[in-house]
Amino acid sequence: MAPRTIEETGPSRPLNVEQIVKKAQNFDYNPLIPLKYWLRTAGTLLKEAEIYEHEGNDQQTYLLLFRHAQLVIRNLSTHPDARQGKNRLALAQANKDVDHGLMKLEVLKPRINKRYERYEQLLHDRDTRRASASAREASRSREQKALSNQQVPSQRPISDPPADSDTETLAAGENRDLAVKLAHKEIRRRATARKATRQAGISEEVEHERRTAGVWGNWEEAFTKNDESIDQDTLSRQMQNVRLQVSGSTSAETRNGSSRPSFESQKSNYHYPAVPEHRDSGSWKPSPQVSSSLDDYSLRSTPTSLGAPELPPKDYDADRPRNQNALPLRPEKEALSASSTLFNLDQNPAPQQDLKPSTFTFKPSAYLESGTPLRTIFLPPDLRHRFLSIALPNTRANLETCGILCGTLVSNALFISKLVIPDQESTSDTCETINESQLFDYVDGEDLMVLGWIHTHPTQTCFMSSRDLHTHGGYQVMMPESIAIVCAPSKGDWGVFRLTDPPGMKTVLNCTQTGLFHPHAESNIYTDALRPGHVYEAKGLEFDVVDLRPH
Numbered sequence: 001m002a003p004r005t006i007e008e009t010g011p012s013r014p015l016n017v018e019q020i021v022k023k024a025q026n027f028d029y030n031p032l033i034p035l036k037y038w039l040r041t042a043g044t045l046l047k048e049a050e051i052y053e054h055e056g057n058d059q060q061t062y063l064l065l066f067r068h069a070q071l072v073i074r075n076l077s078t079h080p081d082a083r084q085g086k087n088r089l090a091l092a093q094a095n096k097d098v099d100h101g102l103m104k105l106e107v108l109k110p111r112i113n114k115r116y117e118r119y120e121q122l123l124h125d126r127d128t129r130r131a132s133a134s135a136r137e138a139s140r141s142r143e144q145k146a147l148s149n150q151q152v153p154s155q156r157p158i159s160d161p162p163a164d165s166d167t168e169t170l171a172a173g174e175n176r177d178l179a180v181k182l183a184h185k186e187i188r189r190r191a192t193a194r195k196a197t198r199q200a201g202i203s204e205e206v207e208h209e210r211r212t213a214g215v216w217g218n219w220e221e222a223f224t225k226n227d228e229s230i231d232q233d234t235l236s237r238q239m240q241n242v243r244l245q246v247s248g249s250t251s252a253e254t255r256n257g258s259s260r261p262s263f264e265s266q267k268s269n270y271h272y273p274a275v276p277e278h279r280d281s282g283s284w285k286p287s288p289q290v291s292s293s294l295d296d297y298s299l300r301s302t303p304t305s306l307g308a309p310e311l312p313p314k315d316y317d318a319d320r321p322r323n324q325n326a327l328p329l330r331p332e333k334e335a336l337s338a339s340s341t342l343f344n345l346d347q348n349p350a351p352q353q354d355l356k357p358s359t360f361t362f363k364p365s366a367y368l369e370s371g372t373p374l375r376t377i378f379l380p381p382d383l384r385h386r387f388l389s390i391a392l393p394n395t396r397a398n399l400e401t402c403g404i405l406c407g408t409l410v411s412n413a414l415f416i417s418k419l420v421i422p423d424q425e426s427t428s429d430t431c432e433t434i435n436e437s438q439l440f441d442y443v444d445g446e447d448l449m450v451l452g453w454i455h456t457h458p459t460q461t462c463f464m465s466s467r468d469l470h471t472h473g474g475y476q477v478m479m480p481e482s483i484a485i486v487c488a489p490s491k492g493d494w495g496v497f498r499l500t501d502p503p504g505m506k507t508v509l510n511c512t513q514t515g516l517f518h519p520h521a522e523s524n525i526y527t528d529a530l531r532p533g534h535v536y537e538a539k540g541l542e543f544d545v546v547d548l549r550p551h
Contacts, residue, residue: 014059017062042072046064046101072091168360169361172362183541365534376413387401387454398428404422405418406418406450408449428458453472453475458490462495469520469526484497498529500525
């Protein structure tokens with residue numbers, strides 16, 4: 001039930017503001033989902049918008065900012081948990097972020113409409129040329145037919161006008177090495193900028209205020225470059241109009257959660273979906289004294305969203321990167337692997353002379369069952385081996401271990417660059433994150449996005465248990481691409497999964513059963529996310545390990 005549908009970026013037909021707004025309002029909202037998940041989702045929307053803004057994707061930036069405003073103003077303000085004391089402060093900050101976002105919307109609006117009008121004019125010119133060419137061709141054909149029976153070769157068809165964009169659309173399979181190089185360069189650039197910000201002594205509060213206000217996105221320059229001069233009074237009126245448009249919108253259908261599926265106990269007839277095995281030859285196996293268990297696994301870690309990028313010092317050079325990963329807590333750096341995955345208009349590898357995120361766009365590599373496109377996730381192939389070595393003491397003791405998969409967005413693709421081990425409590429069948437505020441602080445402070453989670457089944461096979469499904473629902477609410485990696489070291493097996501949508505997401509989110517094992521009405525609740533899904537193992541993709549557990 002993620003509050004967004006990913007737009008296919010690249011050389012697609014530009015939209016005007018009215019069309020973007022209609023798409024932005026089209027998302028599922030379920031008030032039964034705890035407010036803390038929705039607040040993290042709102043933060044993720046802002047983070048993604050800021051990255052797209054920095055990469056020059058006005059259309060996607062507008063869609064995400066408008067959706068953020070819609071979510072906060074129309075939905076979260078009336079959430080059942082909104083009156084709780086701790087949530088009031090968070091909602092107040094979210095509304096403040098909305099005001100900053102509305103200012104950006106007013107700056108983007110004329111640019112988007114101008115691009116749309118330009119494209120429409122190109123279409124008109126193309127159609128005119130086609131009509132003229134067809135008329136000439138018909139005339140020549142008649143003349144040739146009168147002279148001989150020889151067929152006249154047809155003219156080359158006039159193609160669609162190119163989208164008004166300087167980005168090159170890339171396919172994943174043909175550009176894996178480029179994807180890794182692009183991600184490495186951008187991640188390091190953001191880290192350098194964030195380090196400079198911290199060395200300048202800018203407080204987190206000021207940093208958040210500036211970045212949500214758009215200081216890093218050259219918005220002041222955008223104001224001066226607008227064809228129409230916008231004075232402060234006019235801008236205020238326009239922002240108010242946008243807020244009224246968001247709060248008064250009725251086109252988005254919301255889920256009230258009042259209709260819940262009725263479940264009967266059918267343990268004897270219930271089977272989890274069959275998924276392909278991913279066996280590792282020579283994989284480590286736990287000591288034989290670990291007992292086998294058929295109970296379900298549970299992880300309680302709360303998914304987090306990426307905070308907005310950190311603000312550079314005043315004298316910061318606008319040509320240098322804005323966001324960065326600062327030095328992690330107790331990192332153990334590992335160089336790993338990469339592979340990229342998205343559709344390319346031409347199958348040739350893209351030129352590598354200018355590795356700027358705004359130069360390239362990775363197209364979605366797979367789709368939800370509803371048809372919503374999913375952006376590619378690039379996964380370091382050595383990450384699970386590193387995780388298993390960290391989990392080894394727990395595995396030998398028949399205890400589960402979990403980790404959080406964190407990363408960032410670059411050129412419309414998601415790259416896992418951090419394996420965070422949160423403070424946790426484990427049993428043979430469960431693993432629950434504790435001290436979640438520490439995890440959230442780290443993720444937000446490092447400008448990371450939570451892209452999923454990984455956990456072990458010390459003695460069981462590789463599958464998603466009932467509790468696993470409920471846990472992953474919280475992740476996939478925040479981001480449709482979120483993945484769950486399950487490692488079954490005693491079986492030498494592993495898998496990468498996501499909930500189906502539909503029917504998996506709705507089934508899990510509306511389920512009120514809490515037992516370690518319980519059946520669900522649908523059989524196809526989850527599916528494999530590895531290729532031909534949206535996840536690619538990317539040889540060469542580097543990642544850091546950050547262990548937040550007390551030692």
